Amino acid sequence: MTRTYNDVSARIRETIVEHMPKDAEITRIEFEGPRLAIYVKNVNLLSEQNYVVTEIVNLLHKRIVIRSDQSIRLPEREAEVYIRKLVPAEAEVTAINFDPSLGEVVVEAKKPGVAIGKEAAVLQQVVKETRWRPRILRAPPLHSKIIASTRHILHTESEERSRILRDVGERIFRPTFTKAGYVRLITLGAFHEVGRAAMLI
Known part of the structure; x- marks a missing residue:
């Protein structure tokens, strides 16, 4: 059965919510580039219980960063x-x-x-x-x-950067298209070759 992006996203979110303390008050979970960003209202709790994030990282094998929800930040x-x-x-x-x-x-x-x-x-x-x-x-x-x-x-341009990070994150965390196969990499330039630096995949 082929997994979709929504399936992978839902599984990741469920795992995070299940292992995060309820007192952390998660507001949203975003895929931001190569990282999973967890927005919470109780940042102090997680700074005291930093082992919680370590456990989630070990479960998901993903980079995770904790961010404060915008509503609780000082001006x-x-x-x-x-x-x-x-x-x-x-x-x-x-x-x-x-x-x-x-x-x-x-x-x-x-x-x-x-x-x-x-x-x-x-x-x-x-x-x-x-x-x-x-x-x-x-x-x-x-x-x-x-x-x-x-x-x-x-x-x-913070809003535009957020949108780009989310778009890239969704592509990174999407399901793999194939589990087996080979990739041929040809190096051009900057590898003791003539021409501009490039890699042909």
Whole structure:
């Protein structure tokens, strides 16, 4: 019997709901590119019981990321104020950028280790207070207009990025068309060959 995408999707969702604590308050489950994104309202519970996610990963053999539901996140301006208070001044934060489509906040700091804190204590506090998922990056030594414009595009086009991620995710998690067979790969260029870099499958 041929499995459809809906069958695979339903099985994955049932497994997640079955093994997730009810107190986590799952709002939706999305296929975002190569990852399964689980949106919840009780992020703090899962940060305390992180073994739950590990168990689901072992069952499904998929990459899973926990995201906060958009309804519980602090507004960006308020969240930025909290983050600047929580991150030690010694970290020298240079920029804070929000990614609404992923529920992430990118914090650029000259000393990322200080911004993360001992045993990621600062990151956990940021999640608890703002409900945004922090990602710490080392600040570039020189200001770059390209990086700034890229951050701006990521923010303004967040809805379109979400749609693309879901479309790609559905293709990745669809059932396999065939279980056996061979694939021939011919390397062209950048493999000590003449011409542009390409792979012919």
